[in-house]
């Protein structure tokens with residue numbers, strides 16, 4: 157699904173943030189990506205998302221060489237990936253409903269065709285009441301759930317979540333983790349970047365990708 | 377394929393997700409049936425101040441373009457009317473020449489004119505009338521009796537049969553050497569050239585205005601793109617194509633263009649109506665005949681109003697297309 161081969165990355169003329177990364181993410185797998193703050197977790201997720209080009213090494217995504225993709229192919233791949241950004245990246249002038257529906261809307265689909273779906277998902281993540289609220293009036297936890305719902309609405313094959321429990325209280329964090337696990341069981345590959353050890357302890361069996369000093373250590 | 381359906385197909389996951397989240401919101405299920413009344417909100421974030429500034433610029437440009445087009449149409453129309461009037465007339469001027477009887481020549485010329493095909497009406501000015509024609513230049517009360525005053529014959533031409541001016545000129549030269557036919561050709565040509573020049577100038581101004589407007593729109597689009605960098609990023613991440621994003625901006629600017637275009641066009645129509653009202657009033661008050669002779673009645677006619685409407689629509693389309701191409705180039709430059 158995702159395969160990194162000796163990937164290295166530096167920002168501009170800076171030091172290499174990531175070095176010699178070689179790993180793969182298998183279909184229907186579940187893994188934590190962890191490491192101290194500043195270790196490069198977000199950077200690694202951006203590489204998978206094709207929003208950064210590696211300075212060396214090769215990345216293959218869904219069987220395709222990431223370096224040679226056309227713009228339309230990148231778009232097609234992104235439609236198979238759901239992302240939850242650390243800072244949510246909800247659009248401020250759209251309601252919760254419209255933000256969650258966005259990935260379907262940009263595919264040119266008619267609103268009537270997905271309305272029920274979006275409302276149902278909003279109900280599931282507990283945002284049914286906040287459907288018409290703008291992000292500016294949502295709490296951190298609500299924004300988090302809206303961002304997660306937006307990532308899930310397209311039923312992605314791969315879900316990338318960057319610190320998805322960073323802004324919520326422990327009990328909501330537990331519920332969100334359960335949501336990701338259910339998603340994994342339904343067939344989605346899940347990568348959760350977090351530095352929250354307590355969260356990972358709740359799911360001991362998960363694979364761990366640990367970043368430190370720019371290198372990756374894998375604990376299966 | 378509904379999400380619920382597909383998740384259910386994948387082993388009842390709908391239920392599991394619901395259970396996973398259930399304790400967070402007991403009202404979740406009842407919310408599912410609420411209808412969403414809001415119509416689709418534009419994805420380009422609204423920027424009230426920038427939008428209003430652009431609408432104002434577009435309105436002003438449309439107004440100027442419409443006035444220019446209106447002026448061109450009016451000049452063209454007036455000059456055509458003049459030329460038509462004038463070309464339906466010819467004059468024969470009989471000059472007093474030493475050794476010839478001017479009254480004889482006049483009668484001879486008049487006779488000739490009457491016999492010529494294509495002449496509908498002949499009217500010759502008597503000596504008194506001719507002197508009166510000169511009054512504005514020479515002043516009244518002048519004793520003109522001794523002065524050799526030239527005499528005029530005005531020929532009104534028939535509309536359907538053409539007149540052979542060359543032949544009439546030849547006969548006049550033979551039988552009444554003092555009489556000269558003036559078909560106003562030179563004057564008509566000059567008038568035509570002048571009005572064509574004015575129309576040409578108007579067309580140049582018109583296009584300059586449109587170019588200035590397109591540039592303003594291009595800059596506004598770039599500003600909007602810079603301000604929407606984050607939105608564009610998110611749209612890319614959730615799987616929007618460049619063409620989709622460009623369409624959003626195009627629609628946004630098309631609407632602004634339409635609004636500005638309509639406002640500018642209405643203002644121009646208002647200006648035309650006002651000008652026509654004022655000119656009517658002036659004519660009633662003083663010396664209106666001359667104004668009217670110069671400008672017609674200031675009424676544009678259907679052509680003027682139609683062209684104003686066309687300009688408004690064209691401005692909106694131009695705005696949309698300009699911003700679309702700017703957005704495309706900008707998106708191409710990303711990544």
Ligand SMILES: Nc1ncnc2c1ncn2[C@@H]1O[C@H](COP(=O)(O)OP(=O)(O)O)[C@@H](O)[C@H]1O
Nearest residue numbers: 167170173191192193194195196197198199200
């Ligand atoms: N856009 C950027 N430009 C330059 N340096 C960056 C940029 N983003 C991240 N970095 C640097 O790369 C390193 C890894 O950052 P990041 O991937 O955000 O770590 P994490 O998500 O694990 O906290 C940090 O040292 C950070 O300062």
Ligand SMILES: [Mg+2]
Nearest residue numbers: 197198242318
């Ligand atoms: Mg980070």
